[in-house]
Amino acid sequence: MAQFRQCPDTGLFFHKEAENLMKANAVAGVVCLLIAGILALLVVLTRWPAVHLLPADTFYMVLTAHGVCALIFWVIFFEIAILYFAGSTLLRSRLATPRWAWAGFVLMIVGAVMTMAAIFAGKSSVMMTSYVPMRAEPHFYLGLVIFAVGALIGCFVYLGTLVVAKNEKTYEGSVPLVTFGATVACIIAIFTIASGAEILIPTYLWSIGYISHIDPAMYRLIWWALGHSSQQINVSAHVAVWYLIAGVIFGARPMSEKVSRAAYLLYIFFLQLASAHHLLTDPGLSVEWKLFNTSYAMYLAVLASMIHGLTVPGAIEVAQRKKGLTNGAFEWLRKAPWDNPVFSSMFISLVGFGFLGGISGVVMGTEQISIIIHNTIYVPGHFHATVVIGTTMAWMGLTYLLIPVLFRRKMIMPQAAKLQPYVFALGMSLVAIFHMAAGTLGVARRHWDMGFAGNPLGFEYPATAYLLMGIAGVGGVIAVVGGAMFIVIAVGSLVFGEKLQKEAGLLQSFGFPLADSAYTDEKPARLPMAPSEAVEAHHDESSFEAPGTFILAMVLLVSFVIYYFINWKYLSEVWGLS
Amino acid sequence: MTSFLPPAQKNWWAVPVGRQEIIWIAIALVWCLIMFFMMPLWHVYGNQNIANEAYKVTPAKYQAKVNEMIEKYKVREETAMKIPVVAPPDGADVYLLARLWQWYPMLELKKDVTYRLHLNSIDWNHGFSLQPVNINIQVVPGYEMVLNITPNKAGEYTIVCNEYCGIMHHSMLGKIWVKE
Numbered sequence: 001m002a003q004f005r006q007c008p009d010t011g012l013f014f015h016k017e018a019e020n021l022m023k024a025n026a027v028a029g030v031v032c033l034l035i036a037g038i039l040a041l042l043v044v045l046t047r048w049p050a051v052h053l054l055p056a057d058t059f060y061m062v063l064t065a066h067g068v069c070a071l072i073f074w075v076i077f078f079e080i081a082i083l084y085f086a087g088s089t090l091l092r093s094r095l096a097t098p099r100w101a102w103a104g105f106v107l108m109i110v111g112a113v114m115t116m117a118a119i120f121a122g123k124s125s126v127m128m129t130s131y132v133p134m135r136a137e138p139h140f141y142l143g144l145v146i147f148a149v150g151a152l153i154g155c156f157v158y159l160g161t162l163v164v165a166k167n168e169k170t171y172e173g174s175v176p177l178v179t180f181g182a183t184v185a186c187i188i189a190i191f192t193i194a195s196g197a198e199i200l201i202p203t204y205l206w207s208i209g210y211i212s213h214i215d216p217a218m219y220r221l222i223w224w225a226l227g228h229s230s231q232q233i234n235v236s237a238h239v240a241v242w243y244l245i246a247g248v249i250f251g252a253r254p255m256s257e258k259v260s261r262a263a264y265l266l267y268i269f270f271l272q273l274a275s276a277h278h279l280l281t282d283p284g285l286s287v288e289w290k291l292f293n294t295s296y297a298m299y300l301a302v303l304a305s306m307i308h309g310l311t312v313p314g315a316i317e318v319a320q321r322k323k324g325l326t327n328g329a330f331e332w333l334r335k336a337p338w339d340n341p342v343f344s345s346m347f348i349s350l351v352g353f354g355f356l357g358g359i360s361g362v363v364m365g366t367e368q369i370s371i372i373i374h375n376t377i378y379v380p381g382h383f384h385a386t387v388v389i390g391t392t393m394a395w396m397g398l399t400y401l402l403i404p405v406l407f408r409r410k411m412i413m414p415q416a417a418k419l420q421p422y423v424f425a426l427g428m429s430l431v432a433i434f435h436m437a438a439g440t441l442g443v444a445r446r447h448w449d450m451g452f453a454g455n456p457l458g459f460e461y462p463a464t465a466y467l468l469m470g471i472a473g474v475g476g477v478i479a480v481v482g483g484a485m486f487i488v489i490a491v492g493s494l495v496f497g498e499k500l501q502k503e504a505g506l507l508q509s510f511g512f513p514l515a516d517s518a519y520t521d522e523k524p525a526r527l528p529m530a531p532s533e534a535v536e537a538h539h540d541e542s543s544f545e546a547p548g549t550f551i552l553a554m555v556l557l558v559s560f561v562i563y564y565f566i567n568w569k570y571l572s573e574v575w576g577l578s
Numbered sequence: 579m580t581s582f583l584p585p586a587q588k589n590w591w592a593v594p595v596g597r598q599e600i601i602w603i604a605i606a607l608v609w610c611l612i613m614f615f616m617m618p619l620w621h622v623y624g625n626q627n628i629a630n631e632a633y634k635v636t637p638a639k640y641q642a643k644v645n646e647m648i649e650k651y652k653v654r655e656e657t658a659m660k661i662p663v664v665a666p667p668d669g670a671d672v673y674l675l676a677r678l679w680q681w682y683p684m685l686e687l688k689k690d691v692t693y694r695l696h697l698n699s700i701d702w703n704h705g706f707s708l709q710p711v712n713i714n715i716q717v718v719p720g721y722e723m724v725l726n727i728t729p730n731k732a733g734e735y736t737i738v739c740n741e742y743c744g745i746m747h748h749s750m751l752g753k754i755w756v757k758e
Contacts, residue, residue, distance in 0.1 A: 131703045177580075243582075244581060259603070299613055306609075306610075311599065368617065371714060374705075374714040376712070447738075457736070527584065529587075532587065557606075
């Protein structure tokens with residue numbers, strides 16, 4: 001018999017087994033974030049030319065570990081927690097096959113530990129991408145495969161939960177938009193993991209000698225179907241988190257269910273083509289292949305993100321205007337709860353993802369412009385804007401939301417929590433912007449010494465490049481401080497936060513079940529459809545319902561157009577190539 | 579509170595879409611199409627495109643081609659390691675080899691002359707990153723890529739490796755001189 005508890009503050013229903021799994025996965029994710037953050041500090045302090053902390057071999061090892069731990073383990077553990085939340089809690093359904101979900105969790109832990117152990121043993125400093133024929137130790141690959149199998153089980157548990165919810169009629173009508181978005185993330189995750197298996201299993205067999213040769217170009221092609229698509233899981237999931245937080249904080253409804261869901265559908269159809277972004281200067285691929293794939297078939301996935309970029313803040317604006325904040329174009333935004341870290345994290349995530357991550361990503365993914373950006377430090381600049389400001393900050397906002405709701409603890413240090421998103425965003429924006437700037441001056445990524453000290457051939461980047469890398473270094477340290485504040489507040493709340501429910505003890509914060517007294521055997525009432533009066537008010541033919549958002553969207557577009565053509569101008573000045 | 583509740587209408591797909599969204603989608607779609615067509619247009623009218631020319635090759639074969647070129651066109655040696663410098667005739671096939679941790683040989687080219695530059699690695703992936711002009715090309719072992727390059731400015735250029743290639747990756751440099 002499935003047991004549930006209802007959160008007295010939010011009315012959300014938590015299935016006992018699902019709740020424990022969400023906690024365990026979220027906590028495992030935060031532990032990975034902690035490790036990734038410590039490693040990030042070491043990377044930052046080495047690439048900051050004036051500090052240049054680590055020796056070369058340690059730097060390459062630490063950089064490999066940072067990439068794997070942050071880009072794979074932190075985001076995917078947290079994503080599994082989000083899937084269980086979107087499938088079980090939001091649909092008021094029991095989680096399908098909790099034992100399988102625990103098995104998946106254990107596999108993910110085992111895989112993560114195995115790969116990290118391989119890296120820290122020092123003989124697997126191959127970077128996250130592990131391009132063959134560079135060779136890591138076999139358990140580097142095996143760990144990733146085991147982790148992926150665990151994540152795949154999590155995906156199928158989620159899909160199973162959708163089936164259970166449908167069969168047991170736990171909700172009326174269609175699934176909520178947030179659950180729809182999580183489902184898109186899940187589908188992309190399955191594609192991603194399948195691609196990963198397709199390349200990492202043979203590579204594992206190669207590393208232990210069963211396969212003699214893996215084609216390096218083919219490896220890059222299939223590996224990036226894992227590497228880039230995994231970031232598209234993040235996009236789908238963090239857009240779902242934006243919608244969720246907009247709904248929780250503002251009571252916002254999607255401007256149009258049809259538009260938002262159609263945009264998600266475009267993600268499923270087209271996002272995975274982005275493997276090509278990494279292969280634009282590779283030999284052996286035709287121009288036609290590159291053009292079609294790098295543009296997600298005429299930028300249809302970019303279109304989808306631009307749609308969400310309008311409809312998420314638009315939904316907030318409509319909700320705020322309904323509450324009477326109708327002065328001017330931006331009163332709704334000015335009077336938003338900027339001191340609530342749930343909202344500020346989410347909104348910075350949205351703006352940073354669009355302006356910094358989105359624009360730079362499309363520009364560098366343009367077939368020819370890639371020539372002046374490929375493998376420079378512009379690339380890490382770009383993806384720290386997407387994955388850190390975008391995804392990680394969305395996860396942080398969700399964590400602040402879940403501490404009282406899921407963990408039943410009051411957040412400690414509320415003043416520091418108000419500040420945390422701004423500190424982190426400031427630091428990470430400096431990292432993103434100044435790495436991108438240094439990249440345009442040609443500074444290489446994954447490179448220990450931009451000074452080439454002692455090299456008989458000698459080469460010096462312009463002095464400006466050193467300045468830019470120095471500013472990025474300062475930004476990196478600020479970001480690490482912001483990240484540490486998050487960890488202290490989040491973990492501190494789980495340990496020391498005031499109990500909002502007497503059963504929420506220390507072990508309960510880390511995945512142990514609450515005492516039976518917290519739950520009832522009673523099945524939650526069926527999840528009703530949204531009240532319909534919420535939808536009628538709009539579609540006044542003459543005026544826009546969210547004019548402020550439209551202005552913001554046009555600002556984005558104009559920045560986008562200008563920056564896009566500036567890069568063509570840069571490209572036109574380099575040597576002729578044909 | 580509808581983002582996490584089922585849509586208010588059972589037939590939510592039939593609810594008309596607001597004007598604001600339709601206008602934004604139209605603008606965004608036009609921009610997406612402009613960005614898409616810029617790429618083929620640049621292939622026709624632009625001067626910086628990566629040719630579609632590449633061949634599968636073995637390390638031994640490629641090394642032989644490099645050696646043959648050096649024998650024919652070597653003009654001097656540089657540094658204590660006596661790295662040959664090659665000055666190929668106008669329009670020639672130029673073979674550049676990447677290996678742990680060196681670009682081999684060095685090249686001396688002429689401004690505004692087009693050469694067929696061949697790139698290949700005989701061991702791991704490397705990144706051809708020409709500085710300070712900032713041209714970056716992936717070099718994949720087993721694949722010989724051919725680029726028609728036309729230097730447009732005289733000076734000394736450095737090839738940095740910008741694909742991680744092991745413990746001495748950061749020491750991998752090469753040189754190209756462009757003469758008036």
